[in-house]
Amino acid sequence: MKDPLLAFNEVTFGYHQSGNRKEESWREGIIEIDPEQGRSEPAVVRSKGSRAVVPKTGFTVSKSPGPGALEQTVAGQKRSGPVVTSVQCVHSRESDVLRGLSFSIFSGSATAVLGPNGVGKTTLLFLALGWLKAQGGEVVLAGRPVHTYGQSERGRLMSLVPQREHIPFEYSLLEYVLLGRAPHLRPLEMPGEEDRRIALDSLKRVGLGEKPTRSINRLSSGERQLLLLARSLVQRPRLLLLDEPTSHLDVGNKKRIVDLLKGMQSEGITLLFTTHDPQVAASLADQLLLMRRGVVAKAGAPEEVLTTDLLTETYGVEVRVVKVDGEIVILWT
Amino acid sequence: MLRMALLFLCVAALSLFLGRYPTTGFLSPAMLARDELARTLLLNLRLPRVLTAILLGTCLGSSGMVFQMIFANPLVEPGFLGVSQGAAFGAGLGIIFLGNNSWLVQACAALFAFAGLLLSYLLAHRIRFGGWILRLVLAGISISALFSAGVGILKYIADPLGQLPEITFWLLGGLWSVNWSRVLAILPVVLAGLGVIFGRRWRLNLLALSDETVHSLGAKPGRERILLLAAAVASTAAVISVCGVVGWIGLIVPHVSRRLFGVDTRFSLPGSMLIGALFTLLCDDCVRVAMAAEIPLGILTSLIGAAFFLVLMTSKGMKVQR
Numbered sequence: 001m002k003d004p005l006l007a008f009n010e011v012t013f014g015y016h017q018s019g020n021r022k023e024e025s026w027r028e029g030i031i032e033i034d035p036e037q038g039r040s041e042p043a044v045v046r047s048k049g050s051r052a053v054v055p056k057t058g059f060t061v062s063k064s065p066g067p068g069a070l071e072q073t074v075a076g077q078k079r080s081g082p083v084v085t086s087v088q089c090v091h092s093r094e095s096d097v098l099r100g101l102s103f104s105i106f107s108g109s110a111t112a113v114l115g116p117n118g119v120g121k122t123t124l125l126f127l128a129l130g131w132l133k134a135q136g137g138e139v140v141l142a143g144r145p146v147h148t149y150g151q152s153e154r155g156r157l158m159s160l161v162p163q164r165e166h167i168p169f170e171y172s173l174l175e176y177v178l179l180g181r182a183p184h185l186r187p188l189e190m191p192g193e194e195d196r197r198i199a200l201d202s203l204k205r206v207g208l209g210e211k212p213t214r215s216i217n218r219l220s221s222g223e224r225q226l227l228l229l230a231r232s233l234v235q236r237p238r239l240l241l242l243d244e245p246t247s248h249l250d251v252g253n254k255k256r257i258v259d260l261l262k263g264m265q266s267e268g269i270t271l272l273f274t275t276h277d278p279q280v281a282a283s284l285a286d287q288l289l290l291m292r293r294g295v296v297a298k299a300g301a302p303e304e305v306l307t308t309d310l311l312t313e314t315y316g317v318e319v320r321v322v323k324v325d326g327e328i329v330i331l332w333t
Numbered sequence: 334m335l336r337m338a339l340l341f342l343c344v345a346a347l348s349l350f351l352g353r354y355p356t357t358g359f360l361s362p363a364m365l366a367r368d369e370l371a372r373t374l375l376l377n378l379r380l381p382r383v384l385t386a387i388l389l390g391t392c393l394g395s396s397g398m399v400f401q402m403i404f405a406n407p408l409v410e411p412g413f414l415g416v417s418q419g420a421a422f423g424a425g426l427g428i429i430f431l432g433n434n435s436w437l438v439q440a441c442a443a444l445f446a447f448a449g450l451l452l453s454y455l456l457a458h459r460i461r462f463g464g465w466i467l468r469l470v471l472a473g474i475s476i477s478a479l480f481s482a483g484v485g486i487l488k489y490i491a492d493p494l495g496q497l498p499e500i501t502f503w504l505l506g507g508l509w510s511v512n513w514s515r516v517l518a519i520l521p522v523v524l525a526g527l528g529v530i531f532g533r534r535w536r537l538n539l540l541a542l543s544d545e546t547v548h549s550l551g552a553k554p555g556r557e558r559i560l561l562l563a564a565a566v567a568s569t570a571a572v573i574s575v576c577g578v579v580g581w582i583g584l585i586v587p588h589v590s591r592r593l594f595g596v597d598t599r600f601s602l603p604g605s606m607l608i609g610a611l612f613t614l615l616c617d618d619c620v621r622v623a624m625a626a627e628i629p630l631g632i633l634t635s636l637i638g639a640a641f642f643l644v645l646m647t648s649k650g651m652k653v654q655r
Contacts, residue, residue, distance in 0.1 A: 166405070190535045
């Protein structure tokens with residue numbers, strides 16, 4: 001099996017104001033106990049203070065559990081119990097956004113990240129981009145941890161289409177899109193004719209090729225989204241990260257963006273995008289990640305993830321998933 | 334741009350021949366050939382003064398552009414991070430406590446300009462809320478306020494006959510005290526700062542975008558911003574140390590340049606440098622030719638600058654997004 005283009009391995013991350021993470025105790029984990037001496041299935045433990053009680057045994061796991069005997073103190077007497085054979089311990093805090101998130105995406109695929117507001121979807125993109133650094137676990141891009149890449153090298157590999165971009169000055173479409181050539185230019189280099197041609201091509205590609213010198217302030221919000229996409233395209237990325245690319249767009253613009261992204265995927269660009277729109281996810285993605293409480297609750301093809309039970313449980317409201325002409329439609333009552 | 338550059342060269346050349354010797358107005362080349370004093374005057378007084386005016390305008394114009402781009406705000410200027418007020422405080426200290434030695438005053442002003450920046454930067458790190466830009470702005474405003482209170486105290490305790498006028502003149506800015514040794518002293522720092530800014534003029538565009546976008550475009554937002562800010566502050570501090578606080582150029586000139594050359598800093602930054610130099614030269618020509626008792630340059634730049642700014646901000650084509 002080929003290596004994934006991007007992999008998250010047990011990634012934890014939290015927006016903590018202060019505090020030293022090294023002093024943090026582990027919060028939760030999975031331990032396996034030698035079946036001959038104790039349980040036959042792994043136990044999920046949650047720490048309380050510096051210890052955690054292993055369910056149904058009465059034995060406790062110490063602050064940093066490792067393979068070894070479990071301990072129990074009865075009436076002041078210490079007593080050893082069954083042996084722990086393996087430990088997967090997640091160091092996280094209650095306030096962590098991501099708690100041991102793991103998934104992989106492969107070249108040429110399109111992956112949608114779904115989940116309620118505040119579940120950490122944008123954080124996930126920022127971690128993939130290397131803008132935020134995982135506090136536990138690792139983000140691996142094309143075989144190397146993402147933070148070991150040089151700035152421009154990473155800029156040529158992947159690009160981000162933010163949900164919204166505040167552009168404080170009134171650039172022309174061409175001037176703005178040209179900024180995407182930055183990772184291909186040396187610090188003192190100016191964009192040349194070739195860069196200009198690439199920028200014009202990419203504007204044409206998204207349908208903004210007419211009058212490239214007009215001001216970006218004249219664009220509608222749908223056209224602005226297309227402009228952000230055009231800027232990312234001139235980076236010539238292998239991996240395109242998109243933060244809710246179709247939010248605030250009408251049906252026509254939504255369709256246009258989805259079609260454009262499908263076209264890019266067919267040219268070999270790998271897509272990772274967050275969305276609140278299961279319809280968009282179903283029509284574009286071949287892998288869906290449904291996030292809940294900082295972990296992937298379910299990953300798989302759209303049909304496996306977009307089910308009545310899973311969505312109802314994730315969003316906390318009654319929804320119904322039906323199929324109309326083979327397309328998945330989500331109804332709420 | 335070419336026309337602007339030609340205009341600038343003409344004005345710079347003419348400025349050398351403008352003055353109040355032997356009569357108010359123009360010094361003819363024939364006169365220059367005859368008169369030894371006129372030649373000395375031109376080479377040792379007017380030439381360094383014109384050169385300093387050019388450096389001052391170029392620095393303030395380009396630094397203003399750098400500040401406005403980095404803070405993604407068209408209403409900031411180089412004095413923003415406690416730099417001007419720091420320099421003013423330093424100069425005041427020098428005038429009162431270091432015996433009004435012009436070199437010491439200069440050094441003290443430059444030192445405190447940097448202290449202003451450094452304090453603003455350190456304070457911004459310790460502020461516990463808001464994004465980097467908001468914190469830096471808040472820190473800059475508070476440090477400026479502290480220094481300006483300090484300047485107030487210095488003015489209060491200054492000797493009203495000797496020191497106070499000196500401080501006041503310094504705060505109003507002017508080029509009357511310029512000579513070759515002073516110009517040559519600041520030249521390396523100014524040229525280095527301007528070189529860094531000019532070399533990175535296209536990349537400056539990136540720094541007006543959000544941090545994560547800058548990062549995704551293969552740049553280090555924090556590091557690149559600090560580099561350009563340091564270059565802008567170093568060159569500004571150097572010219573302020575010689576010329577005093579000359580206001581409004583850093584704020585107005587970038588606006589004019591964007592109007593004329595477009596928003597892309599690849600063109601608007603050199604434009605800002607040219608216009609800054611041109612505007613300062615013209616203002617300085619006015620102050621030294623118009624009246625026998627030279628009025629401080631800062632007064633004229635503020636007067637014209639503020640009037641121009643009002644017209645610019647209220648005119649129809651002006652668009653400020655925020």
